[in-house]
Amino acid sequence: MKSVWQRLRRLLCLAAVTLSATAAEDFLDEVQDFLSFSARDTQWRGRLSGALDLEGYRVQLPAPGVLGTKDGSLLESRLTVFLDAQLGSQVYLFAQARADHGFDPGEGPGQLRLDEVAVRYAPWGRNQPTVQVGRFATAVGNWANRHDSWTNPFITAPLPYELLTGIWDTDAVRSSTALLQWAHIRPGLPAAQTALEKSLRVPIVWGPSYADGVSLFGGAGRVNYVFEGKLGSLSSRPEAWQRGREQLTHPTLSARVTFRPNQMWQLGLSASTGSYLREFAARGIPAGYGRGDYRQEVLAHDLAFAWHHWQVWAEAYASRFTIPRLGDADVFAYYTEVKYKFTPQLSGAVRWNQQLYGTIPDRGSRTRWGQEVWRVDVAPGYRFSPHTQLKLQYGLQHGDSGRRDTTRTLATQFTVRF
Amino acid sequence: MRVMMRIGAEWRRATRVAVTGLLLSATAVAATIEGRVVLPKARSAPVVNQRYEIVTKAGVLSTNPPVAIVYVEGEFPRPQVQPVTQIRQKDLTFIPSLLPVQVGTKVEFPNFDDTYHNIFSFSPAKRFDLGRYRSDEKPVPSQIFDEAGLVTLRCDIHEHMRALILVLATPHFVITDAAGGFKLAGLPAGRFTVKAWVDSKTIREQLVDLPPGDATLRVDFP
Structure with missing residues (x-):
């Protein structure tokens, strides 16, 4: 473990010194220009850009959220390449390809994925109804549009986007005892399933939820709207995004409305409904029910504020997982992030997260079906140049599990943007 | 056009x-x-990154x-009266995108878009970050460029936006x-x-x- 951190420290120092030089800034500007191209008298334009992320994590086991490490230490590298292309004034195309060890930081084998590819058609121009088809981030909430490593002041996602609930998407819940075991409220989960549970449990929203789908959006005055139909519920995992055909018969419908009274404020309201079970989970569904009866229903409210060197974001998610013959499993999560730029290069951010659970019928009474958690994250960041930045994050998480109530996470991320 | x-x-x-x-x-x-x-x-000409924008803006940019x-x-000698000039932000573009000024000039950065911009520079000749400010904010955010050199302006929100200010010791210049x-x-x-x-x-x-x-x-x- 020590050698991993020494290696990471050396790499970060070397990269920071090398890439913060003015010459490197000019070079990366030239790379950006070189990766831009145009045709048809600049009416068709394209640009490749990207980011190289080097991350290190040191966590107390079991690793929190969607992090995948067995020994509490993890070194992750990720190359992301974006394509943005504008074809005239009506057609816009974008794509995101990533090379890493899995969508979430982990110890899996290297892989190359196309996380996003979509085309947008705006026949009537600005603010008018626009249609988008492909694989893209959900419009629900306000985190997805600022989740990339350069923009996001933190390294990990807020709690609603990464804290795993007791709900599995791989099997239908058949009793309150099963759900309470899956959620670690009641002992008795077989050891084999405990080892695999990160590949079984789902959060309220899995990251930016890059599922396949179609969306219609536009604006009227200070109000913008989005309607979205996707092949994957908000809680669906990255493996499911790549297998959208599984959900063809059970698409997820979402909508979002935002109101921007002025440049400082933005208020958003989102709603979503769709089946959270994977196709192969259908075999465990009781007779008389179908996957469509296992729904995730979400209502979310979000707020964003910015003024001078302050930025504030907040979101609240109320999610209901419907379980036939058992009832509704409700979970509520919220967070508030505040970022302040102390100098042109130094910034700091603080985030407060909390996730709370409702109760389910259990042996003649009602039992809370999840471990309530709060977490505070502190993240200083430093930009060496317009193309390089270093972030640190310290997270303190407290759960009411009774095993180990408080866990700490230390993370660092160095990003080169080109 | x-x-x-x-x-x-x-x-x-x-x-x-x-x-x-x-x-x-x-x-x-x-x-x-x-x-x-x-x-x-x-x-x-640059492409505006609209991946996560709900509303399309500036589909076609000027070259x-x-x-x-x-x-x-x-x-x-420096001028007795401080020169004042502007670089505007309009349609997600800096106008003009290249500006020569004499040392000591004050440059204002009015925002004519209905969205935020966040102008900053990490150039050694002038390092600053104006933050996010409303288009009707008064006084108009500005900087005094008191050291000769090349200053690259960028927007922290719109990565395609770039402009240059060439700060000169001489009053004798022309574009x-x-x-x-x-x-x-x-x-x-x-x-x-x-x-x-x-x-x-x-x-x-x-x-x-x-x-x-x-x-x-x-x-x-x-």
Whole structure:
């Protein structure tokens, strides 16, 4: 473990010194220009850009959220390449390809994925109804549009986007005892399933939820709207995004409305409904029910504020997982992030997260079906140049599990943007 | 096309400002240098990243044809009245995208878009971050450029936005037209180095002797 951190420290120092030089800034500007191209008298334009992320994590086991490490230490590298292309004034195309060890930081084998590819058609121009088809981030909430490593002041996602609930998407819940075991409220989960549970449990929203789908959006005055139909519920995992055909018969419908009274404020309201079970989970569904009866229903409210060197974001998610013959499993999560730029290069951010659970019928009474958690994250960041930045994050998480109530996470991320 | 005309108007305005300054400062003589700078090929117009934008903005951007700045090098007194000029943010573009100013000039950055911008510079000649400010905010956010050098402006929100401010110790400068032509009037007599700034890595120069009186000298930068 020590050698991993020494290696990471050396790499970060070397990269920071090398890439913060003015010459490197000019070079990366030239790379950006070189990766831009145009045709048809600049009416068709394209640009490749990207980011190289080097991350290190040191966590107390079991690793929190969607992090995948067995020994509490993890070194992750990720190359992301974006394509943005504008074809005239009506057609816009974008794509995101990533090379890493899995969508979430982990110890899996290297892989190359196309996380996003979509085309947008705006026949009537600005603010008018626009249609988008492909694989893209959900419009629900306000985190997805600022989740990339350069923009996001933190390294990990807020709690609603990464804290795993007791709900599995791989099997239908058949009793309150099963759900309470899956959620670690009641002992008795077989050891084999405990080892695999990160590949079984789902959060309220899995990251930016890059599922396949179609969306219609536009604006009227200070109000913008989005309607979205996707092949994957908000809680669906990255493996499911790549297998959208599984959900063809059970698409997820979402909508979002935002109101921007002025440049400082933005208020958003989102709603979503769709089946959270994977196709192969259908075999465990009781007779008389179908996957469509296992729904995730979400209502979310979000707020964003910015003024001078302050930025504030907040979101609240109320999610209901419907379980036939058992009832509704409700979970509520919220967070508030505040970022302040102390100098042109130094910034700091603080985030407060909390996730709370409702109760389910259990042996003649009602039992809370999840471990309530709060977490505070502190993240200083430093930009060496317009193309390089270093972030640190310290997270303190407290759960009411009774095993180990408080866990700490230390993370660092160095990003080169080109 | 409209944006092209606007950029053209900017050049003319900047030229007028520079020439007016020259006329005011030239007390005894008014020599003129005119000529042409060979300009590089235009770079591709940028694409606005709209991946996570609900509402499409600025689908087609103007091209910024390359231009150069021609200036007479030397130590000249600072103007008694602080010059003030502007770089505007309009349609997710800096206008103008290249601005020469004399040391000590105050540059204002009004925002004419209905969305935030966050102008910043990490350039050694001027390091600042204006933060996010409303388009109707008063006073208009500004910076005083008190050290000679090249300053690269960027927007923290819109990564395609880039502009340059060339801070010069001299009041004698002019922006070429899109064909590279320039005329620098109101110059004092003497021996000077005339430089053509083409881009951050390309500065051409020539030594000139400006005679007293109303002479015109032809200087080309091939």
